Amino acid sequence: MLEGLLVVELATVLAGPSVGQFLAELGARVVKVEPPAGDVTRSWHRAAENPDDTASYFSAANFGKESVVLDLRDTEAARAAKALAARADILIASFRPGHDARLGLDPETLLLENPGLIVATVSGYGRDSDRAGYDAVIQAESGFMAMNGYPDRPPVKLPVALMDVLAAHHLKEGILLALLDRQRTGKGRHVTISLLDAAVSALANQGSGTLRTGQPPVRMGSAHPNIAPYGTVLQCSDGESILLAVGSSRQFEAVCEALHVPVDAQWRTNAGRVRQRQQLESRLQAAAAGVASDTLMAGLEKCGVPAGRIRHAGDALARSPYMVLEPEGIRQWPAGFRELSPPPDLGAHTELVLAELTDLGGAAIARIIALNTPDA
Incomplete structure:
Protein backbone atom coordinates (compact mmCIF):
# COMPACT_ATOMS: atom_id res chain seq x y z
CA MET A 1 0.00 0.00 0.00
CA LEU A 2 2.71 2.49 1.03
CA GLU A 3 5.62 0.95 -0.82
CA GLY A 4 8.14 3.55 -1.96
CA LEU A 5 7.35 6.01 0.83
CA LEU A 6 10.06 7.03 3.30
CA VAL A 7 9.13 7.61 6.94
CA VAL A 8 11.56 9.25 9.36
CA GLU A 9 10.67 8.60 12.99
CA LEU A 10 11.95 11.05 15.61
CA ALA A 11 9.74 9.65 18.35
CA THR A 12 10.23 7.48 21.42
CA VAL A 13 8.29 5.30 23.86
CA LEU A 14 4.98 3.97 22.46
CA ALA A 15 2.63 6.41 20.70
CA GLY A 16 4.93 7.77 17.98
CA PRO A 17 6.79 4.49 17.39
CA SER A 18 3.45 2.67 17.08
CA VAL A 19 2.56 4.98 14.19
CA GLY A 20 5.88 4.16 12.55
CA GLN A 21 5.17 0.45 12.90
CA PHE A 22 1.66 0.87 11.44
CA LEU A 23 3.20 2.50 8.36
CA ALA A 24 5.86 -0.22 8.12
CA GLU A 25 3.07 -2.81 8.13
CA LEU A 26 1.57 -1.00 5.15
CA GLY A 27 4.83 -1.19 3.21
CA ALA A 28 6.62 2.09 3.97
CA ARG A 29 10.34 2.23 4.69
CA VAL A 30 10.73 3.48 8.27
CA VAL A 31 13.99 4.97 9.54
CA LYS A 32 13.99 5.35 13.33
CA VAL A 33 16.35 8.07 14.56
CA GLU A 34 17.49 7.42 18.13
CA PRO A 35 19.78 9.19 20.60
CA PRO A 36 23.07 7.46 21.48
CA ALA A 37 21.46 5.76 24.50
CA GLY A 38 18.61 4.57 22.29
CA ASP A 39 14.86 4.81 22.72
CA VAL A 40 14.33 4.68 26.48
CA THR A 41 12.06 1.64 26.10
CA ARG A 42 15.07 -0.44 25.03
CA SER A 43 15.83 -0.62 28.76
CA TRP A 44 12.27 -1.35 29.90
CA HIS A 45 12.64 -5.08 30.59
CA ARG A 46 10.25 -7.15 32.66
CA ALA A 47 11.85 -8.77 35.69
CA ALA A 48 11.72 -12.15 33.93
CA GLU A 49 13.46 -10.86 30.78
CA ASN A 50 17.18 -11.13 30.03
CA PRO A 51 18.46 -7.53 30.29
CA ASP A 52 20.85 -8.25 27.41
CA ASP A 53 17.95 -9.05 25.07
CA THR A 54 15.78 -6.54 23.25
CA ALA A 55 13.14 -5.41 25.74
CA SER A 56 9.66 -6.67 24.97
CA TYR A 57 8.30 -3.14 25.47
CA PHE A 58 10.57 -1.80 22.72
CA SER A 59 9.66 -4.75 20.51
CA ALA A 60 5.95 -3.95 20.79
CA ALA A 61 6.26 -0.91 18.50
CA ASN A 62 9.48 -1.27 16.53
CA PHE A 63 9.24 -4.17 14.11
CA GLY A 64 10.11 -3.44 10.49
CA LYS A 65 12.36 -0.42 11.06
CA GLU A 66 15.94 0.68 10.45
CA SER A 67 17.81 2.29 13.37
CA VAL A 68 20.02 5.36 12.94
CA VAL A 69 21.80 6.89 15.93
CA LEU A 70 22.09 10.69 15.92
CA ASP A 71 22.79 12.95 18.88
CA LEU A 72 20.80 15.95 17.72
CA ARG A 73 22.81 18.24 20.01
CA ASP A 74 25.72 17.71 17.61
CA THR A 75 25.63 20.14 14.67
CA GLU A 76 26.56 17.59 12.03
CA ALA A 77 24.16 14.99 13.41
CA ALA A 78 21.35 17.56 13.39
CA ARG A 79 22.24 18.39 9.78
CA ALA A 80 21.97 14.69 8.94
CA ALA A 81 18.51 14.55 10.54
CA LYS A 82 17.42 17.55 8.46
CA ALA A 83 18.76 15.86 5.34
CA LEU A 84 16.67 12.78 6.11
CA ALA A 85 13.62 14.99 6.64
CA ALA A 86 14.23 16.63 3.27
CA ARG A 87 14.02 13.21 1.59
CA ALA A 88 11.09 11.92 3.63
CA ASP A 89 7.42 11.62 2.75
CA ILE A 90 6.37 11.43 6.40
CA LEU A 91 8.12 12.54 9.58
CA ILE A 92 6.87 11.43 13.01
CA ALA A 93 8.07 13.38 16.04
CA SER A 94 7.41 13.57 19.77
CA PHE A 95 9.59 16.50 20.83
CA ARG A 96 8.83 18.56 23.91
CA PRO A 97 7.32 21.90 22.83
CA GLY A 98 10.00 24.30 21.60
CA HIS A 99 12.75 21.70 21.37
CA ASP A 100 11.99 20.96 17.73
CA ALA A 101 12.28 24.64 16.79
CA ARG A 102 15.67 24.93 18.48
CA LEU A 103 16.86 22.07 16.30
CA GLY A 104 15.26 23.42 13.14
CA LEU A 105 12.97 20.38 13.06
CA ASP A 106 9.67 22.11 13.80
CA PRO A 107 6.78 21.58 11.37
CA GLU A 108 6.93 25.11 9.98
CA THR A 109 10.62 24.87 9.06
CA LEU A 110 10.34 21.33 7.73
CA LEU A 111 7.42 22.22 5.46
CA LEU A 112 9.29 25.22 4.06
CA GLU A 113 12.20 22.97 3.12
CA ASN A 114 10.07 20.02 1.96
CA PRO A 115 6.57 21.24 0.97
CA GLY A 116 5.35 17.71 0.24
CA LEU A 117 6.28 16.42 3.69
CA ILE A 118 3.62 15.22 6.12
CA VAL A 119 4.78 16.14 9.63
CA ALA A 120 2.99 14.11 12.29
CA THR A 121 3.54 15.14 15.90
CA VAL A 122 2.37 13.66 19.19
CA SER A 123 2.59 15.24 22.63
CA GLY A 124 1.16 14.82 26.09
CA TYR A 125 -0.94 17.96 26.33
CA GLY A 126 -0.58 19.73 22.99
CA ARG A 127 2.00 22.04 21.46
CA ASP A 128 1.15 24.90 23.83
CA SER A 129 2.08 22.96 26.97
CA ASP A 130 5.57 22.03 28.10
CA ARG A 131 4.34 19.44 30.61
CA ALA A 132 5.71 15.92 30.40
CA GLY A 133 2.90 13.51 29.61
CA TYR A 134 3.45 9.80 30.04
CA ASP A 135 0.40 7.61 29.56
CA ALA A 136 -0.25 6.99 33.26
CA VAL A 137 -0.39 10.73 33.97
CA ILE A 138 -2.89 11.21 31.15
CA GLN A 139 -5.01 8.36 32.52
CA ALA A 140 -5.08 10.22 35.83
CA GLU A 141 -5.97 13.61 34.35
CA SER A 142 -8.45 12.49 31.69
CA GLY A 143 -10.92 10.83 34.04
CA PHE A 144 -10.03 7.23 33.24
CA MET A 145 -8.39 6.37 36.56
CA ALA A 146 -11.15 7.99 38.60
CA MET A 147 -13.71 5.59 37.13
CA ASN A 148 -11.49 2.48 37.00
CA GLY A 149 -11.45 0.07 39.93
CA TYR A 150 -13.83 -0.61 42.81
CA PRO A 151 -15.78 1.91 44.90
CA ASP A 152 -14.12 0.91 48.18
CA ARG A 153 -10.56 1.08 46.81
CA PRO A 154 -8.32 3.79 45.31
CA PRO A 155 -8.42 4.49 41.55
CA VAL A 156 -6.46 2.10 39.34
CA LYS A 157 -4.66 2.78 36.09
CA LEU A 158 -5.28 0.55 33.10
CA PRO A 159 -2.61 -2.16 32.69
CA VAL A 160 -1.95 -1.14 29.07
CA ALA A 161 -0.74 2.30 27.90
CA LEU A 162 -4.10 2.75 26.18
CA MET A 163 -3.83 6.55 25.81
CA ASP A 164 -0.62 6.06 23.82
CA VAL A 165 -2.33 3.45 21.65
CA LEU A 166 -5.40 5.63 21.07
CA ALA A 167 -3.24 8.64 20.17
CA ALA A 168 -1.25 6.49 17.75
CA HIS A 169 -4.40 5.43 15.92
CA HIS A 170 -5.62 9.02 15.70
CA LEU A 171 -2.27 10.14 14.30
CA LYS A 172 -2.12 7.25 11.84
CA GLU A 173 -5.54 8.21 10.50
CA GLY A 174 -4.44 11.82 10.18
CA ILE A 175 -1.39 10.75 8.20
CA LEU A 176 -3.41 8.57 5.84
CA LEU A 177 -5.87 11.41 5.21
CA ALA A 178 -2.96 13.78 4.60
CA LEU A 179 -1.52 11.33 2.08
CA LEU A 180 -4.84 11.28 0.23
CA ASP A 181 -4.91 15.07 0.24
CA ARG A 182 -1.32 15.19 -1.05
CA GLN A 183 -2.33 13.07 -4.03
CA ARG A 184 -4.83 15.80 -4.92
CA THR A 185 -2.84 18.93 -4.05
CA GLY A 186 0.80 17.85 -4.09
CA LYS A 187 1.23 19.52 -0.71
CA GLY A 188 2.10 18.13 2.68
CA ARG A 189 0.78 19.35 5.99
CA HIS A 190 1.18 19.16 9.75
CA VAL A 191 -1.08 16.71 11.60
CA THR A 192 -0.96 16.43 15.36
CA ILE A 193 -2.55 14.72 18.35
CA SER A 194 -2.07 14.93 22.10
CA LEU A 195 -2.50 12.03 24.48
CA LEU A 196 -5.00 14.12 26.44
CA ASP A 197 -7.14 14.83 23.37
CA ALA A 198 -7.13 11.15 22.45
CA ALA A 199 -8.07 10.15 25.99
CA VAL A 200 -10.92 12.64 26.41
CA SER A 201 -12.38 11.70 23.02
CA ALA A 202 -12.43 8.08 24.21
CA LEU A 203 -14.60 8.82 27.25
CA ALA A 204 -17.51 8.10 24.89
CA ASN A 205 -20.70 7.22 26.80
CA GLN A 206 -19.04 8.02 30.12
CA GLY A 207 -18.35 11.52 28.88
CA SER A 208 -21.83 12.07 27.45
CA GLY A 209 -23.40 10.67 30.61
CA THR A 210 -21.41 13.10 32.72
CA LEU A 211 -22.47 16.03 30.55
CA ARG A 212 -26.11 14.93 30.60
CA THR A 213 -26.44 14.33 34.35
CA GLY A 214 -23.72 16.50 35.82
CA GLN A 215 -22.53 13.44 37.75
CA PRO A 216 -19.11 11.92 37.01
CA PRO A 217 -18.80 8.14 36.67
CA VAL A 218 -18.19 6.14 39.83
CA ARG A 219 -15.92 3.12 40.14
CA MET A 220 -17.98 -0.03 39.54
CA GLY A 221 -15.42 -2.75 38.89
CA SER A 222 -16.39 -4.54 35.68
CA ALA A 223 -20.02 -3.41 35.79
CA HIS A 224 -21.56 -1.03 33.23
CA PRO A 225 -23.43 2.07 34.48
CA ASN A 226 -26.12 1.86 31.79
CA ILE A 227 -26.62 -1.88 31.22
CA ALA A 228 -26.97 -5.02 33.35
CA PRO A 229 -25.72 -7.70 33.40
CA ARG A 311 -8.14 -15.51 29.18
CA HIS A 312 -4.63 -14.32 29.91
CA ALA A 313 -2.62 -12.54 27.23
CA GLY A 314 -0.67 -15.65 26.28
CA ASP A 315 -3.87 -17.52 25.48
CA ALA A 316 -5.20 -14.62 23.44
CA LEU A 317 -2.00 -14.29 21.39
CA ALA A 318 -1.83 -18.02 20.78
CA ARG A 319 -5.38 -17.99 19.44
CA SER A 320 -4.91 -15.01 17.12
CA PRO A 321 -5.57 -16.01 13.48
CA TYR A 322 -3.63 -13.01 12.19
CA MET A 323 -0.23 -12.86 13.83
CA VAL A 324 2.50 -15.30 14.76
CA LEU A 325 5.66 -14.04 16.44
CA GLU A 326 8.86 -15.84 15.50
CA PRO A 327 12.51 -15.03 16.30
CA GLU A 328 13.13 -13.76 12.78
CA GLY A 329 10.08 -11.50 12.65
CA ILE A 330 6.30 -11.54 12.25
CA ARG A 331 4.48 -14.00 10.01
CA GLN A 332 0.90 -14.64 8.94
CA TRP A 333 -0.26 -11.09 8.30
CA PRO A 334 -3.67 -10.38 6.76
CA ALA A 335 -3.77 -9.65 3.03
CA GLY A 336 -2.29 -6.27 2.17
CA PHE A 337 0.24 -6.27 5.01
CA ARG A 338 3.88 -7.18 4.61
CA GLU A 339 6.12 -9.37 6.72
CA LEU A 340 8.22 -7.33 9.13
CA SER A 341 11.84 -7.69 10.17
CA PRO A 342 12.68 -7.90 13.89
CA PRO A 343 13.17 -4.74 15.95
CA PRO A 344 16.56 -3.28 14.94
CA ASP A 345 19.69 -3.22 17.04
CA LEU A 346 20.62 0.29 18.13
CA GLY A 347 22.33 2.12 15.27
CA ALA A 348 22.46 -0.96 13.06
CA HIS A 349 21.67 1.05 9.92
CA THR A 350 23.38 4.39 10.62
CA GLU A 351 26.12 4.09 8.03
CA LEU A 352 23.91 2.56 5.34
CA VAL A 353 21.09 5.10 5.71
CA LEU A 354 23.31 8.18 5.90
CA ALA A 355 25.31 7.07 2.86
CA GLU A 356 22.15 6.39 0.86
CA LEU A 357 19.86 9.23 1.91
CA THR A 358 22.17 12.18 2.66
CA ASP A 359 24.97 13.97 0.83
CA LEU A 360 27.38 13.48 3.72
CA GLY A 361 30.74 12.07 2.70
CA GLY A 362 32.40 9.04 4.18
CA ALA A 363 34.54 11.06 6.59
CA ALA A 364 31.56 13.00 7.92
CA ILE A 365 29.55 9.80 8.38
CA ALA A 366 32.46 8.15 10.19
CA ARG A 367 32.72 11.16 12.50
CA ILE A 368 28.98 11.05 13.25
CA ILE A 369 29.17 7.35 14.03
CA ALA A 370 32.19 7.87 16.30
CA LEU A 371 30.56 10.75 18.18
CA ASN A 372 27.13 9.18 18.41
CA THR A 373 27.92 5.80 19.92
CA PRO A 374 27.01 5.22 23.57
CA ASP A 375 30.68 4.79 24.54
CA ALA A 376 31.82 8.01 22.85
Missing part, protein backbone atom coordinates in the same frame (compact mmCIF):
# COMPACT_ATOMS: atom_id res chain seq x y z
CA TYR A 230 -22.88 -6.26 31.29
CA GLY A 231 -19.32 -6.91 32.44
CA THR A 232 -20.62 -9.44 34.95
CA VAL A 233 -18.05 -12.20 35.62
CA LEU A 234 -19.44 -15.62 36.50
CA GLN A 235 -17.23 -18.28 38.08
CA CYS A 236 -18.15 -21.79 36.98
CA SER A 237 -17.89 -25.10 38.78
CA ASP A 238 -14.49 -25.88 37.21
CA GLY A 239 -12.96 -22.59 38.40
CA GLU A 240 -13.05 -20.97 34.95
CA SER A 241 -14.65 -17.54 34.60
CA ILE A 242 -17.01 -16.25 31.91
CA LEU A 243 -17.89 -12.62 31.26
CA LEU A 244 -21.40 -11.63 30.17
CA ALA A 245 -22.10 -8.63 27.93
CA VAL A 246 -25.90 -8.57 27.81
CA GLY A 247 -27.25 -5.68 25.76
CA SER A 248 -30.96 -6.50 25.42
CA SER A 249 -33.84 -8.11 27.26
CA ARG A 250 -33.90 -10.94 24.74
CA GLN A 251 -30.27 -11.73 25.51
CA PHE A 252 -30.96 -11.56 29.23
CA GLU A 253 -33.80 -14.05 28.93
CA ALA A 254 -31.44 -16.35 27.03
CA VAL A 255 -28.91 -16.14 29.88
CA CYS A 256 -31.62 -17.10 32.34
CA GLU A 257 -32.61 -20.00 30.10
CA ALA A 258 -29.01 -21.24 29.89
CA LEU A 259 -28.63 -21.05 33.68
CA HIS A 260 -32.16 -22.31 34.44
CA VAL A 261 -32.93 -19.13 36.40
CA PRO A 262 -36.55 -17.88 36.39
CA VAL A 263 -36.96 -14.37 34.93
CA ASP A 264 -38.20 -12.21 37.78
CA ALA A 265 -40.75 -9.57 36.74
CA GLN A 266 -38.52 -6.75 38.00
CA TRP A 267 -35.74 -7.90 35.64
CA ARG A 268 -37.74 -7.79 32.42
CA THR A 269 -36.50 -4.29 31.51
CA ASN A 270 -32.95 -2.98 31.43
CA ALA A 271 -33.92 -0.20 33.84
CA GLY A 272 -35.14 -2.80 36.32
CA ARG A 273 -31.98 -4.85 35.92
CA VAL A 274 -29.79 -1.79 36.50
CA ARG A 275 -31.74 -0.95 39.69
CA GLN A 276 -31.56 -4.55 40.94
CA ARG A 277 -28.01 -5.20 39.72
CA GLN A 278 -26.60 -6.66 42.93
CA GLN A 279 -29.45 -9.10 43.55
CA LEU A 280 -29.51 -10.10 39.89
CA GLU A 281 -25.79 -10.81 39.71
CA SER A 282 -25.90 -12.81 42.95
CA ARG A 283 -28.66 -15.02 41.51
CA LEU A 284 -26.76 -15.59 38.26
CA GLN A 285 -23.50 -16.33 40.11
CA ALA A 286 -25.17 -18.90 42.34
CA ALA A 287 -26.52 -20.70 39.29
CA ALA A 288 -23.21 -20.55 37.38
CA ALA A 289 -21.34 -22.09 40.30
CA GLY A 290 -23.03 -25.41 39.53
CA VAL A 291 -22.26 -25.44 35.79
CA ALA A 292 -19.02 -26.29 33.98
CA SER A 293 -17.64 -23.48 31.82
CA ASP A 294 -17.78 -25.52 28.59
CA THR A 295 -21.44 -26.30 29.22
CA LEU A 296 -22.33 -22.70 30.01
CA MET A 297 -20.41 -21.28 27.03
CA ALA A 298 -22.09 -23.76 24.70
CA GLY A 299 -25.52 -22.76 26.02
CA LEU A 300 -24.79 -19.04 25.75
CA GLU A 301 -23.38 -19.33 22.23
CA LYS A 302 -26.37 -21.40 21.13
CA CYS A 303 -28.68 -18.61 22.33
CA GLY A 304 -26.59 -15.85 20.74
CA VAL A 305 -25.55 -14.25 24.03
CA PRO A 306 -22.33 -12.19 23.88
CA ALA A 307 -20.03 -13.90 26.38
CA GLY A 308 -16.39 -14.87 26.60
CA ARG A 309 -13.90 -16.72 28.74
CA ILE A 310 -11.47 -14.73 30.86
